[in-house]
Amino acid sequence: MRRTPAASWTWRAAPSPTWWATWVRDEVHDSMRVIGLMSGTSLDGIDAAIVDFEGTAEDSLRWACKGFLTVPYTWAQRELLHRAMTEGGPAQLCEVHGRLGEWFACAVLEVCRASGIDAASVDVIGSHGQTVWHQPPSDRERGFTLQLGDAATIAERTGIAVVSDFRARDVAAGGHGAPLVPWVDRALFRAAGSKRALQNIGGIGNVTWLPERDSRDELLAFDTGPGNVLIDAAVEMASQGRETFDRNGQRAARGKVSELVLAQLLQHPFYGRMPPKSTGRELFGRATVKDIAARHPLQWDDLIATLTALTARSIAHAYRRWLIPRGLDEVFVTGGGARNPVLMDMLREELAPIPVLTGDALGIDGDAKEAVAFAALAWAHMNRLPCNAPSATGAEGPRVLGSFTPGRL
Numbered sequence: 243m244r245r246t247p248a249a250s251w252t253w254r255a256a257p258s259p260t261w262w263a264t265w266v267r268d269e270v271h272d273s274m275r276v277i278g279l280m281s282g283t284s285l286d287g288i289d290a291a292i293v294d295f296e297g298t299a300e301d302s303l304r305w306a307c308k309g310f311l312t313v314p315y316t317w318a319q320r321e322l323l324h325r326a327m328t329e330g331g332p333a334q335l336c337e338v339h340g341r342l343g344e345w346f347a348c349a350v351l352e353v354c355r356a357s358g359i360d361a362a363s364v365d366v367i368g369s370h371g372q373t374v375w376h377q378p379p380s381d382r383e384r385g386f387t388l389q390l391g392d393a394a395t396i397a398e399r400t401g402i403a404v405v406s407d408f409r410a411r412d413v414a415a416g417g418h419g420a421p422l423v424p425w426v427d428r429a430l431f432r433a434a435g436s437k438r439a440l441q442n443i444g445g446i447g448n449v450t451w452l453p454e455r456d457s458r459d460e461l462l463a464f465d466t467g468p469g470n471v472l473i474d475a476a477v478e479m480a481s482q483g484r485e486t487f488d489r490n491g492q493r494a495a496r497g498k499v500s501e502l503v504l505a506q507l508l509q510h511p512f513y514g515r516m517p518p519k520s521t522g523r524e525l526f527g528r529a530t531v532k533d534i535a536a537r538h539p540l541q542w543d544d545l546i547a548t549l550t551a552l553t554a555r556s557i558a559h560a561y562r563r564w565l566i567p568r569g570l571d572e573v574f575v576t577g578g579g580a581r582n583p584v585l586m587d588m589l590r591e592e593l594a595p596i597p598v599l600t601g602d603a604l605g606i607d608g609d610a611k612e613a614v615a616f617a618a619l620a621w622a623h624m625n626r627l628p629c630n631a632p633s634a635t636g637a638e639g640p641r642v643l644g645s646f647t648p649g650r651l
């Protein structure tokens with residue numbers, strides 16, 4: 243990491259000459275290697291990306307992804323997480339917090355090994371953690387959100403400093419604490435002459451609308467509703483737990499969309515709510531699918547096709563209402579949903595003639611984007627840059643996000 247003392251801040255020497263003690267708070271960091279860690283709503287696994295950054299400002303930031311992998315959760319790990327999230331008491335949540343810290347540390351060491359990169363060359367880890375509860379703010383009440391995955395354990399096992407708990411500060415400032423990726427989208431993917439929508443389809447769907455590079459317009463971003471989470475839950479129920487997702491949309495391709503059920507599902511108040519808005523498993527999860535299956539006795543594959551159409555249609559509805567009126571030239575889909583050809587075809591049909599592309603067209607592995615984003619948010623923390631987008635989260639203003647845990651001294 244190359245470090246430049248900031249003109250207006252006090253320069254202090256690093257406390258130790260060793261590589262892991264290189265971070266000093268009052269500095270500007272113009273070259274940094276960061277590992278981003280993400281464990282999303284789908285509970286499919288831990289994404290880890292190694293990203294090199296050059297520059298100290300959002301407008302001049304350059305980046306290169308040097309390695310990426312997903313460490314899939316085992317069935318037992320997923321069930322532990324799922325139980326803790328739905329019925330966990332303090333003991334279970336505490337256990338999950340520590341265990342996730344261990345698993346995240348393993349993912350860090352694994353991505354370094356697989357990429358041939360020495361962990362000692364990594365300056366900092368940006369860890370999103372695993373959301374166990376997300377309650378957006380309402381007219382009457384502030385929001386509550388909690389991500390687990392003990393940063394001290396990650397730092398202890400890897401020797402690398404960790405920035406974590408990115409959402410808390412935005413929530414404390416009156417925001418949703420989500421989505422946080424839009425600031426990164428603007429920094430990395432804004433383009434001259436093009437109004438873009440960057441659509442992530444993970445467990446939940448979220449979109450960032452970006453104006454042209456030189457425009458003064460604000461970005462707009464929000465959660466669109468379920469991404470894969472309802473499809474995954476239906477596949478699990480249909481297969482009695484043998485399958486965890488609809489691989490390549492095979493079941494949806496066999497099934498028939500029930501327009502009647504789809505129209506009813508689209509009545510959910512979340513879809514009509516004005517942005518900023520965010521959601522999670524609390525509104526869309528296994529319980530939702532159990533409830534839908536009980537009320538609408540469809541064949542499993544028909545239900546899966548209908549839930550796939552729900553994801554596509556809810557995204558398209560949101561675009562028609564809030565994005566297309568601002569102008570929209572191209573859409574880029576990332577996250578696991580981009581691997582589902584039935585879902586992608588439905589989305590293309592809904593949005594035609596606007597081109598619907600994938601991460602490749604952006605120059606990024608679509609599976610890596612969220613992990614790269616949390617690396618970028620750690621980079622911003624280290625440079626003391628506010629990195630929430632208040633127009634997306636609804637926070638009172640820009641805030642520096644994250645809590646810092648030092649590496650091994």
Ligand SMILES: Nc1ncnc2c1ncn2[C@@H]1O[C@H](COP(=O)(O)OP(=O)(O)OP(=O)(O)O)[C@@H](O)[C@H]1O
Pocket residue numbers: 280281282283284285286287442443444445446470471473474486487488489490491576577578579581582583609612
């Ligand atoms: N080949 C595939 N065919 C169909 N669906 C797929 C395929 N590969 C992945 N998926 C879907 O993508 C999901 C995982 O996506 P992803 O990792 O982007 O979500 P996530 O972990 O919830 O992340 P986040 O919350 O950060 O967006 C899986 O649960 C599955 O539903």
Ligand SMILES: [Mg+2]
Pocket residue numbers: 281282284285286287288289444
């Ligand atoms: Mg995932």
